[in-house]
Amino acid sequence: MPNRLAAQQSPYLLQHANNPVDWYPWGDAAFEAARSAGKPIFLSIGYATCHWCHVMERESFENHGVAHVLNDHFIAIKVDREERPDVDRVYMTFVQATTGSGGWPMSVWLTPDLQPFFGGTYYPPRSQWGRPGFVDVLTEISRAWRDDRLNVVKSAAEIVTRLEQMAQGQNDRRTPDARALAKTYQQFAQTFDTRRGGFGDAPKFPRPSELLFLLREHQRTGDDVSRAMVVQTLRAMALGGMRDHIGGGFHRYSVDGDWRVPHFEKMLYDQAQLVLAYLEAAQASDDPFFAEIADDTLQYVQRDMTDEAGGFYSAEDADSIPPGSEGDSNAHKMEGAFYIWGQDEIRAALGDDSPVFEGRYGVLPNGNAPFDPQQEFVNKNLLHTAQSIADLARASGTTPVDIAEVLLRARKILFEVRNTRPRPQVDDKVLTAWNGLMIAACARAARVLMARDQTGFDGGAAARHLGSAARAAAFLRQTMWNANTGRLLRRYRAGDAAIEAYAEDFAYLIFGVLELFQATGQAEWLAWARTLQARQDELFWDGESGGWFSTTGADPSVLLRMKEDYDGAEPAPTSVSAMNCWTLAHVTGVASYHKRAASALASFGGRLEEQGRAVPFMAAALSLSLAGGEQIVIVGPRDAADTQALWRAVHKRYRPFAVMVLVDPAEQAALAVHMPWVAEMSMIDNQATAYVCRDFACDAPSIDPSVLQ
Numbered sequence: 001m002p003n004r005l006a007a008q009q010s011p012y013l014l015q016h017a018n019n020p021v022d023w024y025p026w027g028d029a030a031f032e033a034a035r036s037a038g039k040p041i042f043l044s045i046g047y048a049t050c051h052w053c054h055v056m057e058r059e060s061f062e063n064h065g066v067a068h069v070l071n072d073h074f075i076a077i078k079v080d081r082e083e084r085p086d087v088d089r090v091y092m093t094f095v096q097a098t099t100g101s102g103g104w105p106m107s108v109w110l111t112p113d114l115q116p117f118f119g120g121t122y123y124p125p126r127s128q129w130g131r132p133g134f135v136d137v138l139t140e141i142s143r144a145w146r147d148d149r150l151n152v153v154k155s156a157a158e159i160v161t162r163l164e165q166m167a168q169g170q171n172d173r174r175t176p177d178a179r180a181l182a183k184t185y186q187q188f189a190q191t192f193d194t195r196r197g198g199f200g201d202a203p204k205f206p207r208p209s210e211l212l213f214l215l216r217e218h219q220r221t222g223d224d225v226s227r228a229m230v231v232q233t234l235r236a237m238a239l240g241g242m243r244d245h246i247g248g249g250f251h252r253y254s255v256d257g258d259w260r261v262p263h264f265e266k267m268l269y270d271q272a273q274l275v276l277a278y279l280e281a282a283q284a285s286d287d288p289f290f291a292e293i294a295d296d297t298l299q300y301v302q303r304d305m306t307d308e309a310g311g312f313y314s315a316e317d318a319d320s321i322p323p324g325s326e327g328d329s330n331a332h333k334m335e336g337a338f339y340i341w342g343q344d345e346i347r348a349a350l351g352d353d354s355p356v357f358e359g360r361y362g363v364l365p366n367g368n369a370p371f372d373p374q375q376e377f378v379n380k381n382l383l384h385t386a387q388s389i390a391d392l393a394r395a396s397g398t399t400p401v402d403i404a405e406v407l408l409r410a411r412k413i414l415f416e417v418r419n420t421r422p423r424p425q426v427d428d429k430v431l432t433a434w435n436g437l438m439i440a441a442c443a444r445a446a447r448v449l450m451a452r453d454q455t456g457f458d459g460g461a462a463a464r465h466l467g468s469a470a471r472a473a474a475f476l477r478q479t480m481w482n483a484n485t486g487r488l489l490r491r492y493r494a495g496d497a498a499i500e501a502y503a504e505d506f507a508y509l510i511f512g513v514l515e516l517f518q519a520t521g522q523a524e525w526l527a528w529a530r531t532l533q534a535r536q537d538e539l540f541w542d543g544e545s546g547g548w549f550s551t552t553g554a555d556p557s558v559l560l561r562m563k564e565d566y567d568g569a570e571p572a573p574t575s576v577s578a579m580n581c582w583t584l585a586h587v588t589g590v591a592s593y594h595k596r597a598a599s600a601l602a603s604f605g606g607r608l609e610e611q612g613r614a615v616p617f618m619a620a621a622l623s624l625s626l627a628g629g630e631q632i633v634i635v636g637p638r639d640a641a642d643t644q645a646l647w648r649a650v651h652k653r654y655r656p657f658a659v660m661v662l663v664d665p666a667e668q669a670a671l672a673v674h675m676p677w678v679a680e681m682s683m684i685d686n687q688a689t690a691y692v693c694r695d696f697a698c699d700a701p702s703i704d705p706s707v708l709q
Helices: 011-015 028-037 051-061 064-073 085-099 134-147 149-168 178-191 208-221 224-239 268-285 288-304 343-361 389-396 400-418 432-450 459-479 503-520 523-540 573-588 591-603 605-614 616-627 641-652 665-674
Strands: 041-046 075-080 106-110 116-120 487-493 496-500 630-635 658-663 689-694
Touching: 011 051, 011 075, 028 041, 028 075, 041 085, 051 064, 051 134, 064 134, 085 106, 085 116, 085 149, 116 149, 134 149, 178 208, 178 224, 178 605, 178 616, 208 224, 208 268, 208 616, 224 268, 224 288, 268 288, 268 432, 288 432, 288 459, 343 389, 343 400, 389 400, 432 459, 432 487, 432 503, 432 641, 459 503, 487 503, 503 523, 503 573, 503 658, 523 573, 523 665, 573 591, 573 616, 573 630, 573 658, 591 605, 591 616, 605 616, 630 641, 641 658, 641 689, 658 665
Parallel strands: 041 075, 630 658
Antiparallel strands: 041 106, 106 116, 487 496, 630 689
16 A cells, blocks of 8 residues: 555655555654654655665665564654755754765654754665664664663754754855965866866766866966866766767766766756856867757757756656566666667667777677676676777778768667667656756857857757747746745646745756846846845845855754755855856846845855865856956847847857846837846947947947957
8 A cells, every 4th residue: 555655746755655664754744643652753865866765765665574663663754855955954964974974865863853863874674785784773773762762862952952053153254365266276176187087086976066167267367277177077078978878968977987887867957057067168168069068968858858848857767677677577677777788789770880889989799887886787888988080980991971970870770779678767846946057058058059050050959948948937937936925936746836945946046047038138037037036035145144044944844044055966055146146236237236245255255265176156156256247238139130140259259257138129128127227228320239348337339240259
């Protein structure tokens, strides 16, 4: 019989709806059950595409014996960390503070008052690999709760007090300057892998915010080494096994240091941020390769990760049933099964084209996985770029164009073959925050790719990406936003929108909407961004120390009101919001945005000066504040040829410190409500005209794209 999770919308909770564990979702019913029964709470936190979450479910939560122990001695609660990052953040802080590490699945034991007293991550069912067995842990905690409850409760209360002190001590207000950026740059330079790209050794995680920071420092200082680090890293990622060479998009991270063996899940936030990094690298290096990777990644998202209504799905799983196992009730899902290949499969599908494909992607008879700790890829090939097209052309006595045509044909054939396999599960919930990042990526791509039409991109690519951004933004505004109450929601799935938004939802959505405004010049998007920013400030701004809290503090079940100060796989809300406020200041000229951004920077001042590598997106905001912002305005009918010529010229160069606005005279009055400084800008001799300004003081206007460039 299904348990209580069957009534939830979260794909992660629904995965556990048929467990014999008597799961509760996070909420008052679970808390009251714990208090009434006098039982401790076992809290399990994970997400739908988490490989080790699947492993622990298969080993423990589907096991009737384990479930019996859990049900007898604990109240078991299951939480989707992507729906409830506020709950996850509190208990992850506890686990990291008490064990020195964290991750998912996260396993935490709480008093009925929700205070944690023991925690960890994955536990095998029996003691192995130096990890205690799950049943052994459950038994010992049950004994301690029965025989020494007063001390357990006292210890939990003391732990919460220390966690509260940690949360209060996050702010170290200083006014950072260029020395903080120089020190941050050195922290990256010292850990850069000069041979393979990336920072540090295995495993290698993509953290696009550090690449965006380094590109801005290249632009601000003229240092070419910072750009070279970014270019080498992005090229290695695109050519290695982390990229899906058949279907497009990027896997979560590389298990090894050579970017060869990925952890195969695909996250929306990775796709969005990597697209931004590749687009900026294309501009900074003038290399179309990076623009092509960005475009290919967006095509994957639009094909496989987009809801019919326009929103973007959250993730694709790493695990799936191996081909040929359909219908086998004993078949277990395997990581990467959808993506890996036997040489015989490739040869059967490609025929005479196979040797070129095998040479390009390193296909070997006995498989090519150099590092396979779980022995999951025996005799299988993980595609990575092993030889250049030029080398293959020389070896075969043909031309690079011939080789490229073979590879394109082979990719299409293998894409169709792969689509006959059992697909990984898609986590089809739509999260406001991650959609904001993808809106930003699509809108930026529309601008950058439009400017690169001479390298193979036409207006169709730009229009497709802009359409995706606009549809998603319209969907969120209609479905997740109530203009009358100022209420923004976090999650949508199967017609159900729910969960009050967090600071990250506001921050990332504003970021995306501001990018959409710059791509369209439509006043409605700037107006909405300003409304959202005002509401975010009202709900989350820390008036004492600066920056934005992650939560409103209104939910009593969330023990700590925390402020994120780490730009990890996703940047911290304060980092993104500081950048948003700088953008709003340079667009509108309203001084309060500038003051709020400066205050946010000061709230991270100590962090920037001592551990800038931990907050690269905030370091990018500091780089902007020191470089000073530009305003570049093109006045002319949106679709006119001369307007588009100037618009393309603007985007051929890398200008990360500029806001760019296309002002259609038909909409100029609506824009001037928010940007009064554009009211007097006009076309010269009835021709599209460009204005380049710093601090709202403009150079002489021009109608010539070459002069503008």
